[in-house]
Each structure stands twice: as structure tokens, then as C-alpha cells.
Amino acid sequence: MPKPIYVLSGPNLNLLGTREPEIYGHQTLDDVRGLCEARAKSFGFEIVFRQSNHEGELVDWIQEAREKAAAVVLNPAGYGHTSVAILDALKMLAIPVIECHLSNPAARESFRRKTYVSLAATGVVSGFGAKSYELAVEAAAGLAR
């Protein structure tokens, strides 16, 4: 059995589906987990699916992924635009990193156009709602083979 794909989500995404559905869709993070599990399984992978509102906890999980994961899918949420600590942790990985966003930050406010995480990402999937996560898992599975 290959190592799992880590699917990590950042702050406030635990509330997904409860507000701003016109930007983020109606699906909850638990719905997203189900989509990711199914997509990963179709490529022979399991996932570790986690969300945190805490920057340091995300850094800990990224460090854990160095040994335990085949690839990382990360929606850093607001931390993508601010966190050098998460960027530094990602740079220590020797596995594929897919940055993922529900919305398309490039088409929104100017402060969302800068993402530190992109500097360490193998690729980015944005703008497809919950489907962004599925596409990111598919990309991760393809690269992790």
C-alpha cells in the first residue's frame, strides 16, 4: 500500500458551507473529505484529511508529511497570503505539493494575488469549488506514482 496523500486545510474552512456560498459553494468540509477519499481511492491511494485554524499545527503536519505522505494537497486559506512559516515547511518536502483553492484568488481582491505557498507548490488548482480538491488529489496521485 502506498503512503497516503495528505489533504490539509487552513483556517476557517471548518465552517465551509455556512456562509458566502456564492464564492465557496454549498458543500461542507465533510463533503469535500468524501470527494477526496473517493477520488484518491480510484487511483489506489488513501488520504489523511485534516483542518486547522492554527498556523503551527499546519507546520507540524507538513513536517510530518516529510516521512509519512506520498504527496500533499494544501488549501492554506488565509495563511497562503501571509505565512512564511508554512512556505519554509513546504520547502523541506521532497514530495509533490498541490496548492488548492475553492475560489480563484487571482480574480479577487489584490491582497489575495500574492501567495507564499505558490513559491513551493508543484502546481495550483483554483476556482472550481469543492472540485478543486478532487482535481488536486488527482494531480497529486498522478505525480506520486
Ligand code: CA2
Ligand atoms: O478559495 C479558497 O479556498 C481560499 O483559500 C479560501 C480562504 C481565502 O482567504 C483565500 O484567499 C482563498 C478563506 C477561507 C474561509 O473559509 C470559509 C469559511 C466558511 C465559508 C466559506 C469559507
